Each structure stands twice: as structure tokens, then as C-alpha cells.
Amino acid sequence: MGERADVVVVGAGLSGLCAARKLRAQGASVIVVEARDRVGGRTRTEQIGQGTFDLGGQWIGPGQKRLHALADELGIETFPTYTKGKKVLEVEGKISTYKRSIPSMSVPNLIQMQGALSYLKRVRKKISPTGPMTAEGAEALDGETLETWRSRFVKSSKISAAMDAAIRAIFGAEARDLSALYFLMYLNAGGGLLSLAEARGGAQQDRFVPGAQSISSALAKELGDALALGLPVRRLTQSGDGVDAVTDAQTIGGRFAIVTAPPMLAGRIEYEPPVSVGRDQVTQRFAMGAAVKVLVTYERAFWREAGFSGEVVSSDGPLSVVYDNTSHDGRQPALVGLVVGSQARQWSAQPLSDRQHRVAGALKRYFGEEAGSFQEYRELDWGAEPWSRGGPVGGGNGMDRLHGRRDSIG
């Protein structure tokens, strides 16, 4: 009761733990308060079979320099995602394989795909991740969905379907759920659609040897007893003296507070005095995507033997993307897939046996009969995690998220 520090940080995910670390480096005292009984937020590492695996965020791309630097400092090593061999593309019931970035397609489709990608690149480069509303035409782009915007330059249903699979995997949402502006801003921040969707040279390029949650665990260790787990902050009360973070069990005081929960969860905290109407409206419009991570382990990496990298992009689902997920030392072969977007919203409502059956069916389509014989089947529905309510990211689902943000600055 009555613990106090210079700053109370709400949330012990990567943002909260990094904020705490930086503040402490500047000499401030900090207490981090976390709702879960663990640190790491949307990262979660577990021992499964003979390997260490992530049931949450797990990859790091070449553009994520700050996370690379942090991992280096903490002595956490990375290793490359396996990408040798053929990739699989499944669109509208048809499976094809390819080797480079661009799938094998009919020549007209290939030309349209290349055209679409280069148009995307040209437009996204104009949308600053730090000030998207200042771009020319930003209002119009934010006033329409990615679905209608795209329909003006992608006419082939095959190409839209393939793009949809990547969009689902990146946002946990459908093209109809995203404002075109939000999509382009995110693309620009992440180096483009291919870069966000790809393993080699892209956002899925590397993995952490001890799992992604190890970063948060190492940061938590530095914090020592300045970290309180299992304490959802219900109310933040600000007065002349500072801020009180009220939990069911105790109240933690600070001169300042930093809330690192995603906007939608931050909106479920009570504020006294209340936050501005503009801010509250943003939290109402910053929905989390829907994402279920599915991990299957095998005795042998039979797909590698058959010349597959393990990479799949599918418009048909239930897995929109699949990657090789074999453990670092090679001892535990595994594949990982994502059920994302509207399919994820109803995934857990189906019986486990049906879910397993559908995943097995999909993997068999891509890699043959052997893919149906898992050692273990594990999944985590991030929408069912009370302190995440979805994933991989939030926002962009309400058209006026950015308007809301702009308004709330006033």
C-alpha cells in the first residue's frame, strides 16, 4: 500500500519496460504495474516438445534497428528464419509454387501485380508515419477503405485475394476494415507490403534464440522489485501531487504516469479527471485486429526435404500465412501459421477438433499427407487474451482514427 515512485508505468510489454529502462537511466525512480501475471505483452515464449517457441510476436526484420540494438545490449541472439526452397501460394482454390518475391502467375496478372506494387510504393512514400494527415490527398485516402481504393488499380480477383492474405497477416483485419491512409502509412513505416509480408529481407527475417519474450524477461530482471505483476490498473487519479494508479489490491503513486496499453485497452481504464473527449473517441476507434497463432511440431522437417521453405500465402485459409518455425538448434521441427481477420473472429467458437482438422487439411494441401501428422498442436487466440483483446496490431479499423488523433491534439 502506498508505494511511490517518480513515474508509474502501466503495462510491462516492450513499450512499458523500455520506457522504464530509459527513465531509470536518467535517474528517475519507476514502478511498472502489469495486469498479467507475466511480462512481455503480446510476446509469449514457451517450451514445446524439444524447442523454445513463441505463441505471440516472434520475428524481427532488418528495419527494426532499435530492437536489434536492445537485443544486442541484453545479449540476446537472433537467427534467420528458414527460407530455402519453394514457397506456396494458394489463391481461390489453386495452389502454385514459386521461388522469389513474386508468385508464378499468368503474364497479364504478373504485369498487373508488378504495376500494383510499384503504384503502392509510389503512393505510400508520400505518407509520413509521423504526420500522415499532412500528405496531399490525405483526407480522401482516410475517407475510404483499402478495399475500394485498391479496386481502382487492382482488377484481378486473384491478385486482390493474394494481397488480402498478406493484409490479414499484417493487420489481423480485412481490406474493408482499414482506411487507405492508415494502410499506406503503416506500409511506409514498415518498408512496403512485400517487406512486411516476407521472411528473407523482410519483417519475418530473424527470430530470437531464447524466444521473443526473453527481451522483456531480461528487462524485468533489471527492474527487480520495481515491477508489480497481476495488478490491473482500474483507475488513474491525477491531482496536484501527481498520479495514483488504483488497482484492486493497492494504489501506486507517481509524479507522472505513462500508459502503454494499446488505446482500446487504455480506454477501459477510468481517468480522474477524465481524458478529453477527443482522446476517448480515439480509444473507441482503435480496435485490435483478430489473430490466432497456430503452432504444429513434427518429428521431421519433411517439407525441407521436399524442397519447400515452409512459406505459404493463402487466400483460402484458415491459415493466411505459414512459415517454417523449427527450433534454433534444428532439434524440434515445426511450422507456424496465422488465422487472422474475420476468420479469427469466429475461430475459437469452433470445436478444437474442427480447428485441428482444418489446419491439418490446409497443411496437407501444401506439403502432402505427412503434414497431417503433428506431434503437438498448439494455438493461442490473442482475441481471447483479456489484456490484449486481439493482434497483431490495433488501429485503422475505424476510418477516423487519424482524424481522432488529430482532433485530440487540439
Added chain:
Amino acid sequence: MGERADVVVVGAGLSGLCAARKLRAQGASVIVVEARDRVGGRTRTEQIGQGTFDLGGQWIGPGQKRLHALADELGIETFPTYTKGKKVLEVEGKISTYKRSIPSMSVPNLIQMQGALSYLKRVRKKISPTGPMTAEGAEALDGETLETWRSRFVKSSKISAAMDAAIRAIFGAEARDLSALYFLMYLNAGGGLLSLAEARGGAQQDRFVPGAQSISSALAKELGDALALGLPVRRLTQSGDGVDAVTDAQTIGGRFAIVTAPPMLAGRIEYEPPVSVGRDQVTQRFAMGAAVKVLVTYERAFWREAGFSGEVVSSDGPLSVVYDNTSHDGRQPALVGLVVGSQARQWSAQPLSDRQHRVAGALKRYFGEEAGSFQEYRELDWGAEPWSRGGPVGGGNGMDRLHGRRDSIG
């Protein structure tokens, strides 16, 4: 402590109180638990000057037969909104007056306006309010914003601007915030755009003599001590025995519970066991509109004397619509206006004097200098009400609200 009934109803707005009434009529025992220290939800009646006025919902239209019947049963009388005389339309800095439904416009604009309205009517009639996703083309309509959908048949910026003012007043949102399907479904439920926006023959046709909150007050009186005020339900715990509604002060038990809070607020309650992912995702995508009600009282109804009905539709704001709001007995002349949509999101962030100044400026443009001399200026920002978080309605702001609803049925 430990109060129990057959059914716990969360929320003492019109929905909750009516649910309780129907259950009791069937012989069930009910306890209604309300977060506010008053009943009535988004209705709120106050004595201002010499009149009884509503700072929340106040009108009843000819289509609202169930509410009419309820008011009759409770002995609550209605009276017509004043509509005699000229109406004002302000679009892109230009003010014009007109007498019927359709504003005075250039002939080409008039033709386009009539064409747009009849097209709207034709399409909306296909969208069933109880099953919007079953209509032909529903997926596509739900995949685009009202803004882009409308741009295909309304080319005049003047007509879009006038429509925008009505849309803001109805939804508290912008055309870019609404899925075209949601908009059409709502229009169909409400009898069309003009019907929703108009006073005579429309949704603003009549008012309640003792104010709109009197309905809830009468229902509350019937309930007697089966109503608990000032008790926000924080958690609903369901077990074999029934449901416990946990508040800070006490726990109220029932065999069943009915949550009547709007989805976004219902999402801020903790559920044990948790609601389905589909349901939680809907609550994340069902944002409340933004709405501020502004009431000004005068010594004389000078606008009536000058031949104005008091009705204004303005694309320029800050008031998107204005209506005569003189008290039932004529003793307290008044106008009422709505700040809605993106302007409402930042309204309260401005100093009160600026807000008053802007309202006065707008009313003077419409009705002359005298409109600047209020007796009283009152406003209520519904976005700042912690147990409403906006208004007049919620939903439609996230594209996939309807998809979410459909998913959650599975």
C-alpha cells in the same frame, strides 16, 4: 449485500427500464443496476429559466409507435415542435431560406438532389434492419464508406455538404466514418434521410411536455426499490447458479442478466467466463458518435416574429442543425442546436467563451443580431459523460461492425 432477483438488468436507460417492466409484467423479479445517480441514460431533463428542457434525446417521430404507446400508458403528453415559417440552409458560406422539405437551389442541383434522394430510397428499401447482410450487394456496401459510395451519385459539393450536416446530426459522425451498408440500414429503419432529419412529419416532430426523461422517471417509480443507482457494474460472473453483477459497493445476483449499455460501454465490463472473441471484437468496433447539445434561451421568440421556424441545416457549423425549442407553454423561448461529428470531438477543448461566441455568431447569421443576446447558454457534451461516451447513437464507425455481429452469432 447479496441482493437477488430473477433477472439483473444493467442500465436504467429506456432499454433497461422497459426490459424490467416487461419482465415484471410476466411475474419475474428484477433488480435494475445503474452506474449514474439518475435514470434515463441519454435523456436528461432540466428546469432552465421558465421552461422544462432536454439536454439529451428529446424528440419523438410518427414512426416510433412503441414509444408513443408507452408515453400514453404512462400519461405523458407530447406537443409538436414549432415548424411554421422559413427554414434556413447554410452551405459553404451561403445562406438561403426555404419552406418545404427541399431547400431552394439552382435547377441542376435540385435535379441532382431529387435524384440522389430517390436513389437512396430505392437502395435503402433493400436493406433489412434485422438482416442487413442478407441483401444483394451487402458485402460491397459494407466494404466501403458512405463518403466514397455517395461520391458516385452526388457530384455537387453543395449537395454533399448539406447531406453531411444531416448525417452528422443523425449519427454524430462523418460520412467517412460510416459503412454505406450501416447508413442505408439505419435510414431504412428510420424511414429515410429526410424523415430522420426533419421536424414536420419526421423524427423531430414532437416533444414530451414534461421532458423526455419523464418516461424513465415514471418507469423508475414503478420499480420502487428494485432500482439501484450510482453503482457501475464492473464485473459479471456467471456460474451454474446464475449471474453475479459485481459493483464497488455490493454484488447483485440473478438467474439471468441483461446488459443494456451500448456495446462500447458493455465492452468495458469484465465478464467471467469471458464473452466470445467475436462479441468482444464487436464492442471494439461500435464507437459512439460525438455530440454536444447546445440550448439557448431568449426573452422573445424573435425568429418566429420574423417568419422563421427556427430550423437550420448548416454544413459550416458549429451547429449542424438548429430547431425551435420554446417551452410547451410558450413562456420560455429557446433554440436548440447540435454540435456533432468531428467538430464535437474537439468542442470541449475550446474555452467556454469561444464556444459561446461561435454559437452566437452562427445564430446571428441565421436570425439576425438579436440571436446573440441569450438569457442563458447551456450545453451538454455527451462525449464527456462517462456512462455515455458520445451520442446520439453508436455503431457504423467501424466498417466491420456488421461482419462482427454476423461472426459473433456463429
